[in-house]
Amino acid sequence: MSLYTLLGALEIGLIFSLVALGVYISFRLLRFPDLTVDGSFPLGGAVAATMIAAGYDPFTATIAATIAGAVAGLITGWLNVSLKIMDLLASILMMIALYSINLRIMGKPNVPLITEPTVFNLLQPEGMADYVFRPLLLVFVVLAVKLLLDGFFATQSGLAIRATGSNARMARAQGVNTGLAVLAGMALSNALVGLAGALFAQTQGGADISMGVGTIVIGLAAVIVGESLLPSRKLYLATIAVILGAIVYRFFIALALNSDFIGLQAQDLNLVTAVLVTIALVVPRLRAHWSGKKGA
Amino acid sequence: MSLFTSPKALFGALALAFVISAPVHAQQKSVAITAIVEHPALDAVRDGVKEALTAAGYEEGKNLKWQYQSAQGNTGTAAQIARKFIGDKSDVIVAIATPSAQAVAAATKDIPLVYSAVTDPVAAKLVPSMAASGSNITGVSDALELDKQIELIKRVTPNAKRVGMVFNPGEANSVVVLEQLREMLPKHGMSLVDAAAPRSVDVGSAARSLIGKADVFYTSTDNNVVSAYEALVKVGMDAKIPLVAADTDSVARGAVAAYGMDYKAIGVQTGQMVVRILKGEKPGAIASETSKTLELHVNPGAAQKQGITLSDALVKDAAKVVQ
Numbered sequence: 001m002s003l004y005t006l007l008g009a010l011e012i013g014l015i016f017s018l019v020a021l022g023v024y025i026s027f028r029l030l031r032f033p034d035l036t037v038d039g040s041f042p043l044g045g046a047v048a049a050t051m052i053a054a055g056y057d058p059f060t061a062t063i064a065a066t067i068a069g070a071v072a073g074l075i076t077g078w079l080n081v082s083l084k085i086m087d088l089l090a091s092i093l094m095m096i097a098l099y100s101i102n103l104r105i106m107g108k109p110n111v112p113l114i115t116e117p118t119v120f121n122l123l124q125p126e127g128m129a130d131y132v133f134r135p136l137l138l139v140f141v142v143l144a145v146k147l148l149l150d151g152f153f154a155t156q157s158g159l160a161i162r163a164t165g166s167n168a169r170m171a172r173a174q175g176v177n178t179g180l181a182v183l184a185g186m187a188l189s190n191a192l193v194g195l196a197g198a199l200f201a202q203t204q205g206g207a208d209i210s211m212g213v214g215t216i217v218i219g220l221a222a223v224i225v226g227e228s229l230l231p232s233r234k235l236y237l238a239t240i241a242v243i244l245g246a247i248v249y250r251f252f253i254a255l256a257l258n259s260d261f262i263g264l265q266a267q268d269l270n271l272v273t274a275v276l277v278t279i280a281l282v283v284p285r286l287r288a289h290w291s292g293k294k295g296a
Numbered sequence: 297m298s299l300f301t302s303p304k305a306l307f308g309a310l311a312l313a314f315v316i317s318a319p320v321h322a323q324q325k326s327v328a329i330t331a332i333v334e335h336p337a338l339d340a341v342r343d344g345v346k347e348a349l350t351a352a353g354y355e356e357g358k359n360l361k362w363q364y365q366s367a368q369g370n371t372g373t374a375a376q377i378a379r380k381f382i383g384d385k386s387d388v389i390v391a392i393a394t395p396s397a398q399a400v401a402a403a404t405k406d407i408p409l410v411y412s413a414v415t416d417p418v419a420a421k422l423v424p425s426m427a428a429s430g431s432n433i434t435g436v437s438d439a440l441e442l443d444k445q446i447e448l449i450k451r452v453t454p455n456a457k458r459v460g461m462v463f464n465p466g467e468a469n470s471v472v473v474l475e476q477l478r479e480m481l482p483k484h485g486m487s488l489v490d491a492a493a494p495r496s497v498d499v500g501s502a503a504r505s506l507i508g509k510a511d512v513f514y515t516s517t518d519n520n521v522v523s524a525y526e527a528l529v530k531v532g533m534d535a536k537i538p539l540v541a542a543d544t545d546s547v548a549r550g551a552v553a554a555y556g557m558d559y560k561a562i563g564v565q566t567g568q569m570v571v572r573i574l575k576g577e578k579p580g581a582i583a584s585e586t587s588k589t590l591e592l593h594v595n596p597g598a599a600q601k602q603g604i605t606l607s608d609a610l611v612k613d614a615a616k617v618v619q
Contacts, residue, residue, distance in 0.1 A: 109471055112398055205398035210369070
């Protein structure tokens, strides 16, 4: 496996770690099964690509994409909190609505960004290769997001969101406005996903309407792999675990892409990835099992 | 003695691994194909490329390292495949369909990229025009000359005024054709009515919504529509609306006629371009091409079921008559 392949996997893993952090907030902290991400990821890409192609500054476009993601999450939350639509169904409704909305935003199914400026090529210093710089910049972005999230979830509002997820009735008894907490959590979660979509479009040559397919699966897999590799109840460790999970998942795909030497073919890719993820989930448990026996 | 306790054995194993992974042949060329998804037409392109390479004397395992990967519909995976092929320093990367081609184009400005089965490479920003690009990119577009498609519609149904089209709004290739037809049809005294089918299961109901609004159906090479073509044929027979297709395979499945391309031939054409680059030509000096081989296929039996009779001249012109 070449260095270029590894850095490519790291770069895409870092982008998807933002998705994974978003999924962690909705699924784990809020306990809100949120499929909106399959729509808010391409939404972020669509907004960013369309604005950049129209001549807007890439930084403005990326921020706008993040806000668009937040609005999508807010609407899912509103469908659930105010209109009392079941959480899963509310998010499915939003996800399918976003397909049409994304087509409207882009005006066509594909908006290319090959010659346009992006946040990556604007910040890239002279003499540094793009495939090195992109993951480097993303490390800073992801770390900044992680630290901000850790900080936020230690504040009163952040704790209110976590309390709503763990026990909504108890949270209400303590005076937490749980409806507001759901809205804030969903907005934050999908804002991260929108940001990821915007960055993905800027590294991969454009936004495509099909880019959201399976985002939730990748996000959930990253969360679960991360939790399995680094189990912890502390939030600052859990966010690290989720980021690691997203990167490890991408390395598995890179590994699966390079598995032709054992007779595996292109069509086996998803199966190989699934097997590798299963191993990642089972090994830590087996290790705990064995060390438990040794101690007994 | 375990492998890990003996540095000598470990070194030996590493050396062996290196020898195995080293290129077998000094003159070996590497061609890597990335496709967004597995699909009969896209697979035919891949097979055509390989056929052209074999015909030019590049044989897999001897003087050719051949790699093929499909992203199985996932754009994140398509991006990683692009990175892998660039990291492998392939001599030529062939990208089938728009998202796969864009992922490669965004990631390399040096390695030759030959796109294939991209309907509008200019709108996809792969090349600035269909002329030689001067960059690392060239390829074969599967765009149809719509003049000839309209001519066929007129020959099949001379009295038709309204052309109905079922399409997937999420497929760049189909939207391009739709917009061009909307502009061109009025010049021929016809108009376009469309119905969207975002999933293949929607094709039948989209076609039914056009009953009474359309005199003839035209379909592009839309993936959703082609994969659910039988649903369209059923509506065509029930409502007596004839079907004109853009790919010849659909004629055997119940279209009245198609003046279309053979995707295998597009693959061969792409492969010949790859061979020119392997022989030393610069991709930037090769102009983009459209399909050279178009064939007329007709199906008189389907025509009868859909309420029309094909003219003798049309049947005589056909390269293949499906009975």
